[in-house]
Amino acid sequence: MSGPRSAADPQPGRALPGLDLGRLRGYLDREAPDLVDGPLRGGVLPGGKSNLTYAVTDGRTRFVVRRPPLGHVLATAHDMGREYRVQRALAPTPVPVPRVLLHCPDAKVIGAPFYLMSHVDGRVYRVPAELTPLGPAAVAGLARSLVHTLADLHAVAPDSVGLADFGRPDGFAARQVRRWKTQLDASRSRDLPGIEELHDRLAAAVPVAGAATVVHGDFRLDNAVVGPDGDIRAVLDWEMSTLGDPLTDLGLLLVYSARLHAPGWPAPDELAVAYADRTGRDVRDLGWYVAFASFKLAVILEGVHYRYVRGQTVGAGFDRVGERVPPLIAQGLSTLGES
Numbered sequence: 654m655s656g657p658r659s660a661a662d663p664q665p666g667r668a669l670p671g672l673d674l675g676r677l678r679g680y681l682d683r684e685a686p687d688l689v690d691g692p693l694r695g696g697v698l699p700g701g702k703s704n705l706t707y708a709v710t711d712g713r714t715r716f717v718v719r720r721p722p723l724g725h726v727l728a729t730a731h732d733m734g735r736e737y738r739v740q741r742a743l744a745p746t747p748v749p750v751p752r753v754l755l756h757c758p759d760a761k762v763i764g765a766p767f768y769l770m771s772h773v774d775g776r777v778y779r780v781p782a783e784l785t786p787l788g789p790a791a792v793a794g795l796a797r798s799l800v801h802t803l804a805d806l807h808a809v810a811p812d813s814v815g816l817a818d819f820g821r822p823d824g825f826a827a828r829q830v831r832r833w834k835t836q837l838d839a840s841r842s843r844d845l846p847g848i849e850e851l852h853d854r855l856a857a858a859v860p861v862a863g864a865a866t867v868v869h870g871d872f873r874l875d876n877a878v879v880g881p882d883g884d885i886r887a888v889l890d891w892e893m894s895t896l897g898d899p900l901t902d903l904g905l906l907l908v909y910s911a912r913l914h915a916p917g918w919p920a921p922d923e924l925a926v927a928y929a930d931r932t933g934r935d936v937r938d939l940g941w942y943v944a945f946a947s948f949k950l951a952v953i954l955e956g957v958h959y960r961y962v963r964g965q966t967v968g969a970g971f972d973r974v975g976e977r978v979p980p981l982i983a984q985g986l987s988t989l990g991e992s
Contacts, residue, residue: 669695669696669697669707670697670705670723671705671723671763671764671765672695672705672707672709672718672720672763672767673764674693674695674709676762676763677693677709677718677762677763678693680757680762680763681755684757685754685755688714688716688754688769689711689713689714690711690714691712691713692711692712693710693711694709695707695708695709695710695718696708698717704719704720704721704722704736704890704892705720705721705722705723706718706719707719707720708772715772716754716769716770716771717751717769717770717771718767718768718769719733719736719768719770720733720763720764720766720767721733721765721766722960722965723960723965732892733756733757733765733766733767734756734758734766734768735819735891735892735894735895736768736894737753737756737768738819739816739867739891739894740753740891741753742814742815742816742819743809743814743867746805746809746814747805747808748802748805748806748809748888749802749885749887750887750891751770751771751772751773751889752771753768753769753770753771754769754771755769756768756769773878773886773887774886775878775879775881775886775887776879777875777877777878778795778874778875779874779875781912781914781915782915784913784915784917784918785915785916787883787917788916788917789916789917790917791883791917792915792916792918793917793918793919794883795874795879796910796917796918796919796924796927797927798879798884798885799874799877800906800924800927800928800931801927801931802877802885802888803869803903803906803928804928804931804932806866806867806869806872806888806902807866807867807899807902807932808866808932809866809867811865811866811867811896816867816896819867819895819896820865820896820897821896822865822896822897822898825865825895825896825897825898826859826860826862826898826901826945827856827859829897829945830852830855830856830859830948831856833852833948833949833952834852834856834952836952836953836956837852837952837955839956840955840956840959841955841959842955842958842959842962843975845951845955845978845979846979846982847979847982847983847986848948848982850986851944851947851948851951851982851986851989854944854989855941855945855948855985855989858941858989859941860938860941860942862897862900863898863899863934865896865897865898865899866896866897866899867894867895867896868894868895868897868899868901868902869888869891869893869894870891870892870893870894870895870901870902870905871890871892871905871953872888872902872905872906873905873906873909874909874910876888876889876890877889898942899932899934900934900936900939900942901942901945901946903925903928903936903939903942904939904941904942904943904944904945904946905946905949906924907921907925907939907943907946908943908947908950908981908984909950910924921943940988940989940991941989943985944985944986944988944989945985947981947982947984947985947988948981948982948985951978951981951982951985954974954975954977954978955975955978957974958971958975958978961974961975
């Protein structure tokens with residue numbers, strides 16, 4: 654495993670969409686001459702549906718490059734500097750993150766801002782079939798590790814790691830609802846029945862939040878590198894991180910986890926209790942957060958679908974992303990109805 658996704662070994666001479674290895678090498682020779690020694694080769698790491706991630710090596714050192722997606726990009730999204738900054742800030746904390754190496758804000762180098770981070774040994778689990786061979790006990794242990802890692806993130810005092818100005822926590826949840834509606838309006842390519850109603854109901858019932866923390870914004874199992882003993886070795890994909898309501902992270906984790914039908918994986922309410930036990934937070938009223946997570950994920954996937962129908966995605970697996978949006982809308986409405 655290299656960085657966020659497993660991939661075939663980088664191949665020499667391969668043209669990479671969105672990453673000119675010659676231009677990258679020239680930049681590294683100027684800015685970090687001790688980092689590489691020899692011709693670069695690389696490959697696109699599969700699995701990501703937003704920012705592009707590449708495994709790159711000079712034959713001696715292996716590292717990972719992250720850049721924004723091709724084509725349609727919301728102006729406030731895909732900020733490489735934020736990803737770089739939060740991972741660098743969290744490095745001395747109990748939260749496991751890759752070691753960031755270099756940030757380039759100059760889009761002229763490869764066509765977009767980018768950053769480099771270290772390779773992390775381990776595995777990324779994406780589907781239940783990959784978990785099943787581990788056995789129920791190991792799967793349950795992995796789930797606990799994931800929840801404990803989220804709790805550890807939310808225990809970090811932002812000002813203690815230089816992130817006091819990393820976001821605007823006041824009014825965070827209401828602003829998030831507006832932000833994802835803006836993203837939806839910028840990515841419309843088809844009619845989505847029910848999504849306006851879901852947005853309006855969320856906007857009308859925003860809960861009063863407790864103390865703000867660093868939030869990841871897309872915390873889930875397949876954004877983590879897992880070691881052979883089920884330990885979380887690195888949390889990945891920090892593009893949506895900010896300061897805000899930690900229960901938005903928990904709500905999203907519960908939506909993702911409900912689809913992990915592997916023996917031993919806890920039910921969403923069990924994960925919520927494990928989080929509460931670790932943090933001491935009240936999680937009895939999570940309905941709004943789960944419904945918001947369904948809305949947010951629907952908008953994210955609709956944005957991916959928008960880029961796919963315009964030929965702006967890289968790699969396989971994008972052709973059926975759009976099918977996953979209507980069930981999320983229905984789930985969000987159903988959850989609000991039960992709250």
